[in-house]
Amino acid sequence: MVQRTGGEPQIDGRSTRWDEHKAQRQVELVDAAVALIEEEGTRFRVQRLAERVGVPRSVLYRHFKDRATLDELIRRRVVESFMRRMEPTLSFDGTVEEAVRRVVSAHLDWVSQHPRLYAYMGVGEHAMGDGSLVADTKTAIALMLSERFSDVLKALGVQEAPLRSVAVGVVGFVDTAVNQWVRDPARELSEEELRTMLCRSVWAILDATLRGLSVELSPQQRVADLEGA
Known part of the structure; x- marks a missing residue:
């Protein structure tokens, strides 16, 4: 639970750890997408990525705002x-x-x-x-x-x-x-x-x-x- 001291919000350590976990998971998913493109070509489907990493497509999109965001992160990698x-x-x-x-x-x-x-x-x-x-x-x-x-x-x-x-x-x-x-x-x-x-x-x-x-x-x-x- 977030508490306040002197009017300033205190950062919950659990929240920070969760953010770090999400960031690491996003890196892993982008790496998997890069590997998929190397193997199957540029027109890869998000469903194929979901199958590759073993999660439902809906879970995969929790880590990315949309397909455009995923594509941009892949290009950056x-x-x-x-x-x-x-x-x-x-x-x-x-x-x-x-x-x-x-x-x-x-x-x-x-x-x-x-x-x-x-x-x-x-x-x-x-x-x-x-x-x-x-x-x-x-x-x-x-x-x-x-x-x-x-x-x-x-x-x-x-x-x-x-x-x-x-x-x-x-x-x-x-x-x-x-x-x-x-x-x-x-x-x-x-x-x-x-x-x-x-x-x-x-x-x-x-x-x-x-x-x-x-x-x-x-x-x-x-x-x-x-x-x-």
């Missing part, structure tokens, strides 16, 4: 998985060429391993700037890349450059190409051929940008050596 794969690659360790390949490969590898989750995110339906979770994720990656590009250029003596636009363009290009490839039943490129094409194209964009700033950089140049110069 998928985005978290994607970002955990991407973020470590944005450090630009090794040579420029290795850094480009590492970022491109992280994106392509995750999509290849989780094509149904990628489709569930609706990547192709969201462009950067439309305010959606997917769009915000693309923008976050682009901003992280532009910050790293900026660090490299400052080490080369270039203080100002349109790096955000270039980073947005690179992210959009890679994302669109991968999205088209994963949806295409008659792929004209193998996964490794796509990886090679994307790396070559991204480097071409970076090289053209650098040359426009009167900077020549070898793809075999180590980024750490530039930043330590």
Whole structure:
């Protein structure tokens, strides 16, 4: 029972424990939904999720306001998985060429391993700037890349450059190409051929940008050596 002392409500410990239990149960249900999508595809039914976790559908909905809320939580979990794969690659360790390949490969590898989750995110339906979770994720990656590009250029003596636009363009290009490839039943490129094409194209964009700033950089140049110069 809630009691009052000095006019202030006292929090019932049982209520707090129940809230924690509900939050943990919600996490478990979202994880189960993600696993179901991986196995059966993007058009999963809530009834199938209820069967999977062994509860009536009515009980399942006690943990979510509605289907839209469940879908949003699933997308957030998928985005978290994607970002955990991407973020470590944005450090630009090794040579420029290795850094480009590492970022491109992280994106392509995750999509290849989780094509149904990628489709569930609706990547192709969201462009950067439309305010959606997917769009915000693309923008976050682009901003992280532009910050790293900026660090490299400052080490080369270039203080100002349109790096955000270039980073947005690179992210959009890679994302669109991968999205088209994963949806295409008659792929004209193998996964490794796509990886090679994307790396070559991204480097071409970076090289053209650098040359426009009167900077020549070898793809075999180590980024750490530039930043330590």
